[in-house]
Amino acid sequence: MPSTNPRPYDATPARKVAFLGLGVMGYPMAGHLALAGHEVTVYNRTAAKAAAWCAEFAATAAPRQAATPRAAAEGADFVFCCVGNDDDLRAVVLGDEGAFAGMRPGAVLVDHTTASAAVARELYAAARARGLHFVDAPVSGGQAGAQNGQLTVMCGGDAEAFEAARPVAAAFSRAFTLLGDSGSGQLAKMVNQICIAGLVQGLSEAIAFGMNAGLDMPRVLDVIGKGAAQSWQMDNRGKTMVEGRFDFGFAVDWMRKDLGLVLDEAKRNGSRLPVTALVDQFYADVQTIGGQRWDTSSLIKRLR
Template structure:
């Protein structure tokens, strides 16, 4: 049994921390909204703390899963951040989708305290977190990864060390670049199906098993046909992720014309007040003549 702190109980962090508790680990959680931490403690066997620093005190492993770079800095290097109390020999594991820059910052600061650090963004959405089948892209050193790997098995179907600190975040950018194009393609396909007068469920039941198949098609075609977007990964979150990817591309010289275009399509949805809808709501834009 490991002594663990888990910081951030959003739609992903809540079940991920729960899997660790159910695996028998001693888990102390922190969440900015206190009621969410209380709800987690009532749902799982664990404890909560009033600050990230208090949660991390005495922990062997500290996991963070928050919103963005600024949130991450606040809960790690802020006045009440986990690095104020993290003991030498502990490992900080960050599941936030953030920049490679902040990952490298935290790696350096953790090393100065004699601690390990892994940037470990996840893919698989809320359902993947709840069912314990996430994919995790990891940056850091082999020794830290080896120690943390058994813990990740509690909620991941696959995880892999991809290089030095920052590599996990760069790989997550690749993931989001792929998804942006796939979702737009699926939105156009559903739009075409409707205009062509085809029976959508039958069409996608056939083609999802061929070369056009994808996770997005298998999990989103029916909800798109039904015009349902009140679940899953929100447009606001995707725009944050695509901004990070596009900024990194400007630094490394990569050309991402499709990603930039889809990012603007998502901006159109935000302008219409649809930022909290699922990313598959790109179809709404097409149906309005966008």
């Protein structure tokens, strides 16, 4: 959860915002919006989570819980969303009780769900038909990035909507970047996940090899982390992989969902992803040994 102590946000006028989805990412992201002085209304499928959020941030600018996405979005300048998958996203955005039904003309929905580029384009078109704006904006940085307000956000959509949302999203992001038209944010997140999959598998093999060779792997990681092998994964997960600790938030189940999106998109655009497809199957192996909720660095469990 974000600290209840204010952090030095950029000077951004307070806006009326909604946040849909208070999971491990959405809960702290919404909290940073509240701490930045914005008037936040939250919706969560499990209402008790929304009530707990309102209680935690009761000292901020009148946090409010709504019973439906439509009610949360009514009167909001910006609606932020972070749910599980394409179907979850459609459920909170479309329909009589969805966010689009409650948004005023010109309002912007910024979606932080990791979803397909196809659903991003679908919702962008639906928003335009209603006089609304839609920005696909998946994030990287994991649970720690959300809690610390240091997420990297990859955006697709219209420049006008992006520029309007950027100062508000600064509450929980260190980088908020427009990468192209609708769907580009989701495609960039797929690139991110392809990179991570290969890195974690390589790190797993290296650590398992070193341990089998009898090396002091924490020391080895300290040394090679100062050279060309250095990566975020090595710095943040290498030693915990040696220790067999896999409780760092981004679960194997979620990674398999993301890699499924990647592989589906690769079929559409003709990309060859042999390493990614193999690592996806390795994650399936981790699921079969009970690691569905382990952190993605648990790939090493296959090798130890």
